[in-house]
Amino acid sequence: MYIYPYSLEYAIKYNEHDLWRESYQANCGCARAIESAIERHQ
Known part of the structure; x- marks a missing residue:
């Protein structure tokens, strides 16, 4: 999976x-x- 490292403003x-x-x-x-x-293991 690729994670986009920049802001929305940069992407636009x-x-x-x-x-x-x-x-x-x-x-x-x-x-x-x-x-x-987290909710399941509290």
Whole structure:
């Protein structure tokens, strides 16, 4: 999985918005999975 390292502003400036969005969505999915795991193990 590729993680886009730059800001949304940078992605827009260099026409890389699709890369940013894909990375952002993956990051959000990971965050939800981590939160769920924490809730299950409290």
